Amino acid sequence: MSSPPPDLSLPIIDLANLSTTTQSATTLSDLSSKLHTAFTTTGFAYLTNTPLTLTDHDILTLAHTLFALPHASKMAVAKRTFRPANSNTYRGYFPAQPSPDSLKEGFELGPTTTLPPTLSPLSPHTTINLNEPNIYPPHLPAPARASLETLHRELQALSSTLLSLLATALGQPPSFFAPYLHHSISTLRLLHYPAKKHAEANAAPRFACAPHTDSGLLTLLFQDATGGLEVQSAIVDDDIDGHWTPAPYVPGSIVVNVGDLMGRVSGGEYRATRHRVRSSPEGMDRYSVPFFFEPGAECVVRSVRDEGDRGVRYGEHVLGKMSGWAEFRDGGEGGMVGVESGGEIEVAA
């Protein structure tokens, strides 16, 4: 028998002190222990006063701008699995797919640095280059593209700072995880959950995004005020459908959560918590912008708690998970295989 679920109210961690040019040891150790407590209990927290150039309103406006582009402009950069004439396998656009448990279109970009290609088979039909360069819809205004790249760079820097605070919380030197970030392939994803139309309201999927854990180290998420994000506070008596708590929009905040890799690195101390997004009320679109903080494809991720852990190469980890998901969608007949970046692992219902 498991113990009863904790009362989940997500903590708010104020990062204002990170914006000063020098931080005292006390400030850093205070933040480190707040993150540690949040990640060992709920696995989720809100971050406020984050050191970013763009506001959350600016960031969600970028998503509105991108998804308002003509369908043909978005499909011009659709991943090859959705448009076989295209050469991009991992970065770019994915259209909303009919699915019993989720409905969303998305656009994904990685770092702007040039990385050596890594061609890995996902399935007999599909090869993925996790180190692929970015590709943008032809009609996306140049300032929007520049803002997306700035945002990716700043979120990478912020996440790296959080990782060094977690290193100390786990009893390691602050730079312990620096080698993990060599050729890091973090993904910035823009998401649009289209509104249900009246005629579809009863047949529409229950979730906009099905229950899942994220595959990387950490996820930093901007969401609009629509609501629907829910976090699983505990799995009691093996009831994996139970104990969901809303994680509503908090103005000016970023939701941060632990991904599978950080769970592994911490020897299971940090909770890679399952979460999901409920379908919005009829007629409401929802937009969100998660940033999946990921190591390099070649990085071997090991538990700091287990010297015998041989570890897992991140590229293999993420492709293994994706192949499971793709088969789930593919039906095994070489049909349209939905391939999104390594941020999300859907848990088949």
Ligand SMILES: O=C(O)CCC(=O)C(=O)O
């Ligand atoms: O849209 C959201 O609020 C959450 C999205 C998410 O969890 C994901 O893409 O992994």
Ligand SMILES: [Fe+2]
């Ligand atoms: Fe997620």
